[in-house]
Amino acid sequence: AQTVTQSQPEMSVQEAETVTLSCTYDTSENNYYLFWYKQPPSRQMILVIRQEAYKQQNATENRFSVNFQKAAKSFSLKISDSQLGDTAMYFCAFIDYGQNFVFGPGTRLSVLP
Amino acid sequence: GAVVSQHPSWVICKSGTSVKIECRSLDFQATTMFWYRQFPKQSLMLMATSNEGSKATYEQGVEKDKFLINHASLTLSTLTVTSAHPEDSSFYICSAEISTDTQYFGPGTRLTVL
DSSP, X not given: OOEEEOOOSXXXXXXXXXXXXXXXXXXXXXXXXXXXXXXXXXXXXXXXXXXXXTOOXXXXXXXXXXXXXXXXXXXXXXXXSOOGGGOEEEEEEEEETTOOOEEOOOEEEEEEX | OOOEEEEOSEEXXXXXXXXXXXXXXXXXXXXXXXXXXXXXXXXXXXXXXXXXXXXXXXXXXXXXXXXXXEEEETTEXXXXXXXXXXXXXXXXXXXXXXXXXXXEEOOOEEEEEO
């Protein structure tokens, strides 16, 4: 069974600084997708970034980028120029063809003024 | 982007009553919708996969007679918590699949059973 691990239950970062959230996963599949979702206090799940496993190039969305290491099964999220609105729970998630989303336990990020 | 709504956003009910939660895809059709449950400060747990026109597929440990799912159309799935008890109090989130690798999440429904 696929599993997703986020080893940092909580993190904090000063506004305007950079923070990296860790995620590792376990799968025997070769083709799959990885995601980072943000859940602010409103509880709405918001897609931050997605990565297709067959693409070597790391995905980037504005201030958000990933470091995808397929061999190591690692998928970390880097947030640059952190903003107060980035304060949220961040979930790493995995899906392969024909399966359902598997979510990690989450990392609570606090951006400090 | 695609929009998924849930109704109600929060509900309080007495123990023993049934509660229905609706999940709608507003601007796209979704053959498959998913229902998740989230306990405080925990991750999302998939409860069931809802397929339009067929019976839902429940995850291990989820009582299908307790959590009735109906996917009546390509834009609507409903979750009915039957004979609710305080331990059913939770945050329920639905998502609608627009493609194999893309789901859009509803805003969630907070259920409190007294």
